[in-house]
Amino acid sequence: MSIDLNCDMGEGYGSYTMGSDEEVMPLVSSANVACGFHASDPATMHRTVRLAKQHGVAVGAHPSFPDLVGFGRRQLAASPQEIRDDVLYQVGALWAFCRAEGVRLRHVKAHGALYNAAAKDLPTALAIAEAVRDVDPTLWLVCLSRSALVEAARRTGLPHVEEAFADRAYARDGALVPRSVPGAVIHDAARVEERVLRMVREGKVQSIDGVDVPIAAGTICVHGDTPGAVGLARAIRERLQREGVEVAAFSKEGAK
Amino acid sequence: MSIDLNCDMGEGYGSYTMGSDEEVMPLVSSANVACGFHASDPATMHRTVRLAKQHGVAVGAHPSFPDLVGFGRRQLAASPQEIRDDVLYQVGALWAFCRAEGVRLRHVKAHGALYNAAAKDLPTALAIAEAVRDVDPTLWLVCLSRSALVEAARRTGLPHVEEAFADRAYARDGALVPRSVPGAVIHDAARVEERVLRMVREGKVQSIDGVDVPIAAGTICVHGDTPGAVGLARAIRERLQREGVEVAAFSKEGAK
Amino acid sequence: MSIDLNCDMGEGYGSYTMGSDEEVMPLVSSANVACGFHASDPATMHRTVRLAKQHGVAVGAHPSFPDLVGFGRRQLAASPQEIRDDVLYQVGALWAFCRAEGVRLRHVKAHGALYNAAAKDLPTALAIAEAVRDVDPTLWLVCLSRSALVEAARRTGLPHVEEAFADRAYARDGALVPRSVPGAVIHDAARVEERVLRMVREGKVQSIDGVDVPIAAGTICVHGDTPGAVGLARAIRERLQREGVEVAAFSKEGAK
């Protein structure tokens, strides 16, 4: 029994730092590396790929709308064609650092507002999926569970994995409870660990109103941008290992 | 007997246009495509690669210092490591559009101030060459004749080609006469054609002070950013063809 | 009897040109100068302010969402607070060039997607109006007729002027007919001239379906980004003058 832990990485920019990549990298199995549109720059990308390589962590691209000042969190009315070209550009840029370090680029996970748009809007999701397929049809697409991205991956024939969130509450229909709702983010480490274990072993999570919801998560998203987040990631990692669940990249050779 | 004609392409940005790519593409055999740092954006890059494909023109990357407002013409005190990562990023970005269009990326030619710096400064030249080699050691490096870039290509084992300029005067030592010197740019089409023919057939060009200078040009740079430039490129192309000189990419399969 | 003609200006960027500022400046009475977020750069802004000064044209700021590659035409989910600060920044930047040239900054007209958002969404409109008031409460706000911007100008106490479009069809309710509708843009110069004259003299325009609509335009927007647009602006200017209508800035001293 195994599960993937993924984390957004390489989100500094120039002299600015974001997150604790050195501490988090040993804890996860997949790194989503920012590509310069919401965060990161060439030097940061190179350093992040090298760090992932040192820890045997699978490298994926983390493309975004072009919005550095807004950290990619603001919806932008880009056309599907613009999104496709923006994703091609970013995936290619990261690919070069993978080549330079002799590692394979494994997956793509859209960032922030682009990820949210792609979860709801099929043309946006297809624009991303087509860009990924056009670069390399063996790349995995990381998709919000039950979202338009899943449908886009199917239509384009891309291998894909559904993502669950370790510390987020779910609604009865499997959707994430918005952060504005009390209880949407779970801070208690023991509870988070239990939820992750149950997702992995039983494919279920209890909704915010107490109903068991099926969840087909092939990867669990953890965060590394606060001291608390790093501690939580470490707690999850250690608990999984104590319980005999291997932490391994969904994209490892022959995983499809 | 054959020679390559190369031209900088895809140098628009968003709503802005630069040059006459549609008119020039049929005239050349190699296109140096801007990668977003001094010019171009993802949509423009994609369009340019597609246009090159339609005309069977070899696609190369045209990386620059990050200076959009200065069009990459201003020297920037970037470290060799920063230059290496900037080049990796840009070459990778263009590679993605080549993949999407099913064409091979063939060569890399640095732009503007970066090209000039690399011609004189070996650490800069090595930073570029190492980045290119680390992405793909079969990529060709376009080098100013007798410059530090040639030395860098040799040290990194990259295939390389020396570039001559159709409409520029040369000094006795083979260096370009600076644009500030009267006579540095040759506007007379007939004279330009003759010079190009002599470079190709005899490997020689007459210096501004009347001495024959050996020149080992594997590619001739033409411009497309003014109506006059397009006309000159067309005149050179047609003259070469009338004289039985084939216009063909230096980077074509098996060309090394 | 007088009317203002306004045009977006200074929309080049670095080596890129946009529009025909030299030709259009003598034809208009108000220039909306781009401020670096959708177009323009410091050198272009300075040049444009100097050109306006030479022709006695009133200078206004033309702030936008930060989206250079999209030319500010794409809606961005910026918060009102972000919009307020972005407008403050851009208006201040242009103000400096006015100071350096000894001209007064007179008005502010939002650009593209920001203008469209402000026309419909009161919080966006208020964000712009509050920023303008906070810099200088004597600045005029240019508003789409009957839009939320008019309401925002009233609430903040800013002097404001309603804008009509010379070459655009209007619906029965006074709204612009979307460009996607056939007939939305009027290309016939004689018809455009007649419409402008009637707006000025009678305060009316005929809707696309033939009904007279009241229109309280204090300024008419003309374009300068195509050869045809310049010709149309010239035709309007000359017709107004032949008919005895003065072309003069709405923001001239004592105009409120």
Next chain:
Amino acid sequence: MSIDLNCDMGEGYGSYTMGSDEEVMPLVSSANVACGFHASDPATMHRTVRLAKQHGVAVGAHPSFPDLVGFGRRQLAASPQEIRDDVLYQVGALWAFCRAEGVRLRHVKAHGALYNAAAKDLPTALAIAEAVRDVDPTLWLVCLSRSALVEAARRTGLPHVEEAFADRAYARDGALVPRSVPGAVIHDAARVEERVLRMVREGKVQSIDGVDVPIAAGTICVHGDTPGAVGLARAIRERLQREGVEVAAFSKEGAK
């Protein structure tokens, strides 16, 4: 007896933080606020001006070469005209936030590579000084002691102040010892305090090789970008106050 303490502020960007503005602002008398070219964005600038206002700290602009990814630390071959327009733009942008908060913009201090270039190169220094004078000839220019900036301030008639560095060693000729030289940065708080006191009281500092050097510092630069730097700034502030030296902005009304 009084002295000014100045610190670079507002050097975050979007989601990124830099320095400890909240902790440092109460300790200094002048804040040099980044203007978006090497750091900062409109929201950060507004917040920083508001914070300075709360603590009665004089606000100055801190313009830079356009190099966000390099934090303005890399020399760029911009022309004097480009530098002048870049400075106008940045000073104007900051001015708007001062207007919105009802505080006066007091001074300008160039950042990083631009400051270093202006210290040595008179055309660069004049470009900065002329831009400042053209916006407002009552603005103070902060100058490296004995540098070309001092000369530029004199020629343009700007009020100016010479700056000393609390924790940096000086050579016998009054120049800063380059950071690469051992002993160039003084970390011992007590020694730093003594040096500052002697600069203020006696106008002297001991050079790295033991000779007394005259220094006419009207402002002392402190840093706030590390925990140690904040502690050092606090130590200096408290020592000055214990010794009866007032910490007050050089630019306060009537200070010239």
